[in-house]
Amino acid sequence: MASVTGQAWAGTDQGKPLLQLDRLSKSFGATRANEDVSLSIHPGEIHAILGENGAGKSTLMKMIYGVLTPSSGRIMWRGQEVAIQSPAVARALGIGMVFQHFSLFETLTVAENISLSVPESAAALAPRIAEFGERFGLPVDPSALVHSLSVGQRQRVELIRCLLQKPSLIIMDEPTSVLPPSGIPPLFDTLRKLAAEGCAILFISHKLDEIRSLCHHATIMRAGKVVGAVDPTRETNETLARLMIGRELPQPTRSPARPGENPAMELRGLSSIPSDPFGVVLHEIDLSLRPGEILGIAGVSGNGQKELASILSGETPLSGAGRDRVLIDGAACGHMNAGQRRAIGLAFVPEERNGRGAVPEMSLVQNTLLTAHPKGLVRRGLISRREAQTLAEQCIAEMNVRCHGAHAEARSLSGGNLQKFIVGREIKLKPKILIAAQPTWGVDVGAAAAIRQELIRLRDSGVALLVISDELEELMEVADRMQVIFRGRLSPSLSRAEANTAMIGNYMTGGFLQQPRGAQQVEAA
Numbered sequence: 393m394a395s396v397t398g399q400a401w402a403g404t405d406q407g408k409p410l411l412q413l414d415r416l417s418k419s420f421g422a423t424r425a426n427e428d429v430s431l432s433i434h435p436g437e438i439h440a441i442l443g444e445n446g447a448g449k450s451t452l453m454k455m456i457y458g459v460l461t462p463s464s465g466r467i468m469w470r471g472q473e474v475a476i477q478s479p480a481v482a483r484a485l486g487i488g489m490v491f492q493h494f495s496l497f498e499t500l501t502v503a504e505n506i507s508l509s510v511p512e513s514a515a516a517l518a519p520r521i522a523e524f525g526e527r528f529g530l531p532v533d534p535s536a537l538v539h540s541l542s543v544g545q546r547q548r549v550e551l552i553r554c555l556l557q558k559p560s561l562i563i564m565d566e567p568t569s570v571l572p573p574s575g576i577p578p579l580f581d582t583l584r585k586l587a588a589e590g591c592a593i594l595f596i597s598h599k600l601d602e603i604r605s606l607c608h609h610a611t612i613m614r615a616g617k618v619v620g621a622v623d624p625t626r627e628t629n630e631t632l633a634r635l636m637i638g639r640e641l642p643q644p645t646r647s648p649a650r651p652g653e654n655p656a657m658e659l660r661g662l663s664s665i666p667s668d669p670f671g672v673v674l675h676e677i678d679l680s681l682r683p684g685e686i687l688g689i690a691g692v693s694g695n696g697q698k699e700l701a702s703i704l705s706g707e708t709p710l711s712g713a714g715r716d717r718v719l720i721d722g723a724a725c726g727h728m729n730a731g732q733r734r735a736i737g738l739a740f741v742p743e744e745r746n747g748r749g750a751v752p753e754m755s756l757v758q759n760t761l762l763t764a765h766p767k768g769l770v771r772r773g774l775i776s777r778r779e780a781q782t783l784a785e786q787c788i789a790e791m792n793v794r795c796h797g798a799h800a801e802a803r804s805l806s807g808g809n810l811q812k813f814i815v816g817r818e819i820k821l822k823p824k825i826l827i828a829a830q831p832t833w834g835v836d837v838g839a840a841a842a843i844r845q846e847l848i849r850l851r852d853s854g855v856a857l858l859v860i861s862d863e864l865e866e867l868m869e870v871a872d873r874m875q876v877i878f879r880g881r882l883s884p885s886l887s888r889a890e891a892n893t894a895m896i897g898n899y900m901t902g903g904f905l906q907q908p909r910g911a912q913q914v915e916a917a
């Protein structure tokens with residue numbers, strides 16, 4: 393098949409496997425992250441890898457992409473055994489990977505960014521970028537500066553960069569976790585087009601609906617081993633979840649909220665210009681959070697969620713009049729930093745687990761100390777290591793965190809397990825207010841259900857919770873009320889009964905801004 397560049401798109405021989413893994417294993421010390429994993433991928437196949445947090449999916453992908461070396465087993469590429477010692481070797485074979493976290497320079501154009509990894513000038517690349525964009529439904533302006541692009545557009549740039557290297561196999565690690573709901577169908581159209589041209593796709597996702605609608609095959613992993621291989625189109629979410637977690641998916645239970653009278657936290661007419669030149673300006677935000685309720689903040693990512701979380705948590709303390717714009721228990725606290733707010737009962741689960749939620753090089757005990765030290769873990773200047781260890785161990789047990797114990801480095805945990813640990817650590821602080829940004833990001837369906845139930849339990853015990861999430865379904869499940877953030881402005885509050893998908897979708901694109909001011913105030917009241 394001819395490609396737009398006149399060269400053949402590799403890998404259209406549907407009969408023979410493109411990639412075969414033969415009893416591939418990988419150990420990290422005593423942990424068998426992958427054990428005797430065997431599978432085959434054919435050209436044009438969209439193949440899902442499904443499994444609980446820590447099941448070994450990322451480890452497997454890293455071996456295929458040359459980031460990790462297998463402890464034993466063989467990798468066969470087009471029928472030949474290969475040693476993929478580095479990503480450069482993988483790319484030379486025709487294996488590409490699109491990571492969850494983009495590696496683009498904000499101040500360069502799309503073409504300039506791509507020219508950093510494809511040996512051609514930005515000018516020469518521009519028409520090819522446009523052609524690829526048209527061919528695969530990835531429209532993006534080659535001369536646009538990356539900072540002006542939405543998350544979905546940035547992902548397109550990453551995908552085009554990968555496609556320009558003509559891969560026969562593309563590995564995509566949770567590609568939809570960064571996209572707004574409206575960005576998912578176009579991405580799937582692109583992936584289907586690629587598959588139709590013979591490109592194989594390895595697709596990692598925790599979202600069972602997506603796997604069922606997109607993928608031709610699914611390999612299910614549990615504790616490092618392959619436990620099943622199915623045609624996902626013939627499965628239900630329940631049967632997939634059962635295969636994955638080995639039991640039925642827990643169903644959430646909730647009773648109506650009984651919020652307290654007085655707000656635990658308020659923002660009053662808060663406007664803020666971020667120090668980050670590419671950040672979002674917040675405009676006149678009014679928000680009131682009461683004890684015993686969960687307020688959900690919905691919105692397409694990049695509309696001010698990060699800036700709002702930073703103001704609420706105290707990571708961005710405010711000066712001057714800003715002091716009176718943020719209140720905790722009725723007292724002005726805009727000037728307080730994150731530590732001072734924690735001392736008066738606020739806990740915070742940030743969006744980025746590595747670097748902000750946890751220090752990757754530190755152990756889980758040390759990471760526990762970072763936020764729990766004011767809670768009696770330091771007395772007369774001395775750290776009680778034993779108590780810190782006990783707290784970390786409780787967190788591990790209660791949140792079912794899979795790791796080598798409390799002294800394991802945070803970076804050795806799989807993404808979802810680290811997220812569970814961070815959420816558990818903040819809950820253990822027994823906060824009065826919990827601000828949680830993307831609390832179940834990258835977490836498997838079973839663990840996500842457990843975290844959401846835990847948030848509801850906290851609310852029932854009188855804690856005030858504010859949950860910022862890109863996942864509307866998550867907010868529909870946990871939130872008692874919802875507000876939508878759009879271009880730094882917050883919509884009126886919607887009750888559970890009012891917050892249907894159509895209404896929220898309308899607010900997500902700024903529909904609430906057209907409402908007459910009076911109507912907004914009535915609804916908010």
Ligand SMILES: Nc1ncnc2c1ncn2[C@@H]1O[C@H](COP(=O)(O)OP(=O)(O)OP(=O)(O)O)[C@@H](O)[C@H]1O
Pocket residue numbers: 420423424425443444445446447448449450451452794795803804805806807808809834836
């Ligand atoms: N560098 C490492 N050092 C030690 N252990 C590791 C390392 N990388 C992964 N592991 C362990 O290997 C196991 C598999 O981890 P992996 O990241 O592959 O899981 P995963 O299925 O991708 O999980 P998630 O869905 O949470 O991303 C886990 O027990 C993890 O703690």
